[in-house]
Amino acid sequence: xxxxxxxxxxxxxxxxxxxxxxxxxxxxxxxxxxxxxxxxxxxxxxxxxxxxxxxxxxxxxxxxxxxxxxxxxxxxxxxxxxxxxxxxxxxxxxxxxxxxxxxxxxxxxxxxxxxxxxxxxxxxxxxxxxxxxxxxxxxxxxxxxxxxxxxxxxxxxxxxxxxxxxxxxxxxxxxxxxxxxxxxxxxxxxxxxxxxxxxxxxxxxxxxxxxxxxxxxxxxxxxxxxxxxxxxxxxxxxxxxxxxxxxxxxxxxxxxxxxxxxxxxxxxxxxxxxxxxxxxxxxxxxxxxxxxxxxxxxxxxxxxxxxxxxxxxxxxxxxxxxxxxxxxxxxxxxxxxxxxxxxxxxxxxxxxxxxxxxxxxxxxxxxxxxxxxxxxxxxxxx
Amino acid sequence: xxxxxxxxxxxxxxxxxxxxxxxxxxxxxxxxxxxxxxxxxxxxxxxxxxxxxxxxxxxxxxxxxxxxxxxxxxxxxxxxxxxxxxxxxxxxxxxxxxxxxxxxxxxxxxxxxxxxxxxxxxxxxxxxxxxxxxxxxxxxxxxxxxxxxxxxxxxxxxxxxxxxxxxxxxxxxxxxxxxxxxxxxxxxxxxxxxxxxxxxxxxxxxxxxxxxxxxxxxxxxxxxxxxxxxxxxxxxxxxxxxxxxxxxxxxxxxxxxxxxxxxxxxxxxx
Numbered sequence: 001x002x003x004x005x006x007x008x009x010x011x012x013x014x015x016x017x018x019x020x021x022x023x024x025x026x027x028x029x030x031x032x033x034x035x036x037x038x039x040x041x042x043x044x045x046x047x048x049x050x051x052x053x054x055x056x057x058x059x060x061x062x063x064x065x066x067x068x069x070x071x072x073x074x075x076x077x078x079x080x081x082x083x084x085x086x087x088x089x090x091x092x093x094x095x096x097x098x099x100x101x102x103x104x105x106x107x108x109x110x111x112x113x114x115x116x117x118x119x120x121x122x123x124x125x126x127x128x129x130x131x132x133x134x135x136x137x138x139x140x141x142x143x144x145x146x147x148x149x150x151x152x153x154x155x156x157x158x159x160x161x162x163x164x165x166x167x168x169x170x171x172x173x174x175x176x177x178x179x180x181x182x183x184x185x186x187x188x189x190x191x192x193x194x195x196x197x198x199x200x201x202x203x204x205x206x207x208x209x210x211x212x213x214x215x216x217x218x219x220x221x222x223x224x225x226x227x228x229x230x231x232x233x234x235x236x237x238x239x240x241x242x243x244x245x246x247x248x249x250x251x252x253x254x255x256x257x258x259x260x261x262x263x264x265x266x267x268x269x270x271x272x273x274x275x276x277x278x279x280x281x282x283x284x285x286x287x288x289x290x291x292x293x294x295x296x297x298x299x300x301x302x303x304x305x306x307x308x309x310x311x312x313x314x315x316x317x318x319x320x321x322x323x324x325x326x327x328x329x330x331x332x333x334x335x336x337x338x339x340x341x342x343x344x345x346x347x348x349x350x351x352x353x354x355x356x357x358x359x360x361x362x363x364x365x366x367x368x369x370x371x372x373x374x375x376x377x378x379x380x381x382x
Numbered sequence: 383x384x385x386x387x388x389x390x391x392x393x394x395x396x397x398x399x400x401x402x403x404x405x406x407x408x409x410x411x412x413x414x415x416x417x418x419x420x421x422x423x424x425x426x427x428x429x430x431x432x433x434x435x436x437x438x439x440x441x442x443x444x445x446x447x448x449x450x451x452x453x454x455x456x457x458x459x460x461x462x463x464x465x466x467x468x469x470x471x472x473x474x475x476x477x478x479x480x481x482x483x484x485x486x487x488x489x490x491x492x493x494x495x496x497x498x499x500x501x502x503x504x505x506x507x508x509x510x511x512x513x514x515x516x517x518x519x520x521x522x523x524x525x526x527x528x529x530x531x532x533x534x535x536x537x538x539x540x541x542x543x544x545x546x547x548x549x550x551x552x553x554x555x556x557x558x559x560x561x562x563x564x565x566x567x568x569x570x571x572x573x574x575x576x577x578x579x580x581x582x583x584x585x586x587x588x589x590x591x592x593x594x595x596x597x598x599x600x601x602x603x604x605x606x607x608x609x610x611x612x613x614x615x616x617x618x619x620x621x622x623x624x625x626x627x628x629x630x631x632x633x634x635x636x637x638x639x640x641x642x643x644x645x646x647x648x649x650x651x652x
Contacts, residue, residue, distance in 0.1 A: 072559055073558075093558070105552050107550060107552035107553050107556035109553060109557075110575070111574050124561035125561055168556075169560075
């Protein structure tokens with residue numbers, strides 16, 4: 001097994017300070033929003049880049065939907081400035097903003113046909129009948145709903161309603177499309193399909209998408225960049241791989257993926273970026289780009305899929321423990337292990353035909369190890 | 383399908399209890415027996431309502447020939463249509479306002495609606511009369527219109543408001559997001575969706591206005607008579623059989639309007 005490669009720059013959209021950055025399509029500058037005594041967004045700042053799919057990821061109540069509603073014009077900031085194409089949006093009502101929203105509930109008009117729903121925005125702009133018809137039909141074609149224009153929204157399935165909502169927003173060719181947890185009502189299978197469809201629609205139209213979700217898998221799989229939010233602040237902003245593999249703190253690490261978190265203490269600095277740590281009495285060598293002093297407490301984050309479980313006698317290194325539980329999940333075999341050092345950790349291994357030693361029954365003594373450097377080392381603060 | 387399945391056990395229990403069915407019979411007898419007698423009498427050939435002396439349409443015919451009654455009927459229908467319409471316009475907008483906007487005193491205003499709904503007719507009648515005299519308004523069609531509008535208003539407002547309670551506010555936001563101004567969003571989205579409730583409110587107002595005697599008695603002049611008052615003055619000189627047929631007709635109109643209103647509201651819920 002080779003070491004995990006350094007995070008490559010997947011596309012020109014990724015963070016790259018060498019390239020001149022074009023002006024942001026939309027910006028939040030020190031935007032504060034309060035509801036009564038509660039401050040939902042304290043001095044929030046964010047720049048959206050032209051043509052990207054940016055996801056706001058966070059637990060419910062972290063303010064991500066408020067960001068969307070401020071941009072759409074449904075909420076007014078208490079202070080700060082929101083810019084769209086360099087122009088301040090203060091005082092501009094929702095109907096005058098070149099921004100469209102796909103609502104969590106879809107908010108399709110139940111008394112109008114699918115066609116009338118999609119044509120609504122064009123009609124409001126008083127476009128000609130022929131143009132409205134052409135654009136509405138091509139929008140319906142784009143979301144593969146041609147021929148269903150005459151139906152009422154409630155006669156459609158959840159996935160179809162979702163597509164109507166998308167078509168209704170995209171037909172207006174907005175500068176920015178806001179999507180508010182819009183896949184959360186769909187079942188797992190359909191959600192996966194719609195994620196792919198969203199991504200391809202975004203590529204096809206070139207429209208900038210601002211997507212809100214609390215589903216990390218969704219965020220990781222569709223985004224160009226992810227902003228992980230907590231309590232109205234962005235904890236980390238970056239491409240999905242950075243978020244998952246180089247989380248800025250323990251909160252991001254745990255929110256971005258399943259994590260085993262072990263607490264260790266630094267005993268020596270053994271070289272540039274390498275540390276000797278003490279994990280409940282067991283010495284361990286770890287790698288980190290961060291600076292830690294001797295005696296500092298740190299959090300060792302281990303992703304379940306990075307861990308390998310071995311028979312006790314088979315390997316020298318690794319953490320010793322005992323198998324508590326095994327869960328067969330088809331693609332993977334999950335093993336819950338009680339470490340001798342105390343905490344329980346979960347390993348998630350893929351079946352490989354050349355690995356016969358995957359079978360570790362409950363009670364068996366095992367050793368858990370991982371490729372050197374794959375551990376995530378973070379300050380033990382959160 | 384789902385609904386009927388859910389209520390099946392309840393229906394079975396009722397069927398298994400003869401007492402339950404007896405209760406129902408008693409209630410509806412109590413409620414509708416007077417009406418049934420009235421309608422029956424309106425077709426009774428006996429002038430004084432003593433025993434059944436054969437079927438007749440005479441009383442309906444003499445009703446149709448009575449110029450005063452026809453004038454009163456015309457007046458009543460005019461007032462009912464005007465009042466129902468004005469109450470529906472104001473009441474529907476009021477309901478939209480109470481539902482859409484959060485402002486100081488909103489709960490208080492809702493409470494006031496219930497007060498007018500429950501306040502005795504006589505109180506309303508006297509206070510309206512005092513108001514009209516104070517304003518030096520000439521009693522007649524105009525004052526009747528205003529008075530009936532005011533007592534119909536809470537019915538419309540509460541009916542439409544109840545409908546809007548289950549309304550997804552995101553619909554209005556979606557409309558605005560797509561370029562509709564506040565008023566356009568209300569006109570194109572909120573009002574059409576509330577239309578069955580609005581129509582039901584109009585029908586209820588129409589019947590309320592048509593049936594009202596107490597308020598009308600106070601706020602109109604002898605020259606502008608409405609049906610309930612006409613009936614009252616006919617009865618003062620002894621019950622004539624024409625009164626039975628007139629009251630039966632009023633009952634029929636009210637009943638059909640109420641049924642229509644209920645049907646609209648139920649359709650609305652589905």
